[in-house]
Amino acid sequence: MDMMKCVVKEEKGEGHVVLTTRPVPEVGDFDVLIRVKAVAVCGTDVHIRHWDEYSQKRMNPPTIMGHEYAGEVAKVGKCVTSVKVGDIVNSDSHLVCGTCDLCLNGHSDVCYNTQVIGVMRDGAFAEYICIPETAVNKCDPSMPIEQLALMEPLGVAVHAAMEFPISTKKVAVIGCGPIGCMGVAVARTLGAAQIIAIELNEQRAQMALEMGADAIVNPVKEDTVARVKEISGGLGVDVVLDFSGNAGAIQTAIDYVKPDGYIVAAGLGPKPVELPWENFVTKGICLKGISGREIPRTWERMKGLFAAGLDISKVITHVLPLEEFEKGLELMEQGKCGKVVLKP
Numbered sequence: 001m002d003m004m005k006c007v008v009k010e011e012k013g014e015g016h017v018v019l020t021t022r023p024v025p026e027v028g029d030f031d032v033l034i035r036v037k038a039v040a041v042c043g044t045d046v047h048i049r050h051w052d053e054y055s056q057k058r059m060n061p062p063t064i065m066g067h068e069y070a071g072e073v074a075k076v077g078k079c080v081t082s083v084k085v086g087d088i089v090n091s092d093s094h095l096v097c098g099t100c101d102l103c104l105n106g107h108s109d110v111c112y113n114t115q116v117i118g119v120m121r122d123g124a125f126a127e128y129i130c131i132p133e134t135a136v137n138k139c140d141p142s143m144p145i146e147q148l149a150l151m152e153p154l155g156v157a158v159h160a161a162m163e164f165p166i167s168t169k170k171v172a173v174i175g176c177g178p179i180g181c182m183g184v185a186v187a188r189t190l191g192a193a194q195i196i197a198i199e200l201n202e203q204r205a206q207m208a209l210e211m212g213a214d215a216i217v218n219p220v221k222e223d224t225v226a227r228v229k230e231i232s233g234g235l236g237v238d239v240v241l242d243f244s245g246n247a248g249a250i251q252t253a254i255d256y257v258k259p260d261g262y263i264v265a266a267g268l269g270p271k272p273v274e275l276p277w278e279n280f281v282t283k284g285i286c287l288k289g290i291s292g293r294e295i296p297r298t299w300e301r302m303k304g305l306f307a308a309g310l311d312i313s314k315v316i317t318h319v320l321p322l323e324e325f326e327k328g329l330e331l332m333e334q335g336k337c338g339k340v341v342l343k344p
């Protein structure tokens with residue numbers, strides 16, 4: 001039996017994340033075996049290490065971690081027709097059923113039967129991952145593999161930024177971690193008139209500027225409402241994209257978003273968010289939560305955005321061998337990075 005190296009959450013509880021070897025997965029008739037060439041570390045992987053509530057609800061270890069990846073087709077099942085050995089591919093982390101009423105009506109982002117790779121089934125912190133052909137996305141092989149590995153988190157930014165029209169609009173982006181920074185770049189490519197990045201981590205705020213923000217606001221050191229109104233010319237912004245999940249930040253956004261404005265909620269925080277209800281209702285604000293990516297729509301949109309010049313290269317701050325996954329998890333936990341990409 002061929003063996004492969006991989007990073008596994010071995011059992012429930014704090015820690016238990018180890019580099020080990022497992023058999024290369026069996027390839028079923030409708031499956032594609034992918035030789036992983038790049039896999040990014042996600043905040044979720046840090047949460048899995050600490051066995052937070054999200055992991056406790058969804059994971060049944062032992063499970064190979066990792067869900068943001070790209071690689072090369074190594075083997076295909078005998079019924080597979082859409083890809084061949086050697087193709088460069090990636091996939092969503094959400095394997096959706098394709099048969100429920102939500103999937104059939106174009107809302108696969110909230111499919112009832114979603115299986116998350118690297119969480120509910122074996123993931124891509126490994127030399128190989130096996131997934132159904134229906135989930136495989138064929139990539140432009142001329143693109144850097146590290147960036148192709150980021151299409152999953154990029155898709156969250158694209159889904160959020162395209163939920164409401166932002167071309168020619170003034171936009172605030174809260175939380176400029178990797179996804180927020182990519183949100184800034186997406187908003188720029190989509191033709192936003194002005195982008196104000198709100199972030200307390202100075203290194204990340206700087207990255208937001210590099211990725212296309214016009215101004216940055218530090219919510220700890222500055223009066224966010226006053227600053228956003230001042231920068232936007234007095235009235236506030238048309239659209240807010242939240243990638244922080246921070247209750248205080250979202251409450252504040254209700255004050256600086258214009259009446260009839262939009263708030264897109266993508267960030268997930270540990271605490272419930274209480275809204276200043278009267279202000280929210282009487283300003284006629286529209287609030288929309290988004291989950292993952294719409295499949296295949298968001299993936300098509302990402303390809304279009306790359307063709308239109310979207311550049312996410314600056315969000316990648318570290319490329320490490322898979323063996324250094326611990327360092328990657330540490331960097332992510334401390335927020336001392338953009339995206340960390342591992343090479344198996």
Ligand SMILES: NC(=O)c1ccc[n+]([C@@H]2O[C@H](COP(=O)([O-])OP(=O)(O)OC[C@H]3O[C@@H](n4cnc5c(N)ncnc54)[C@H](O)[C@@H]3O)[C@@H](O)[C@H]2O)c1
Nearest residue numbers: 175177178179198199243244246249266267268290291292
């Ligand atoms: N909706 C979805 O489907 C989905 C998918 C993936 C990730 N997420 C969530 O999206 C968010 C962004 O992901 P990420 O990987 O970039 O996470 P991240 O944790 O690296 O980034 C969050 C950023 O928010 C900043 N922040 C915290 N409080 C803030 C405040 N009060 N004001 C301004 N900024 C503040 C942090 O400093 C950090 O840089 C996370 O909350 C994550 O859980 C959602």
Ligand SMILES: [Zn+2]
Nearest residue numbers: 042044068153
């Ligand atoms: Zn992720």
Ligand SMILES: [Zn+2]
Nearest residue numbers: 097100103111
């Ligand atoms: Zn479904």
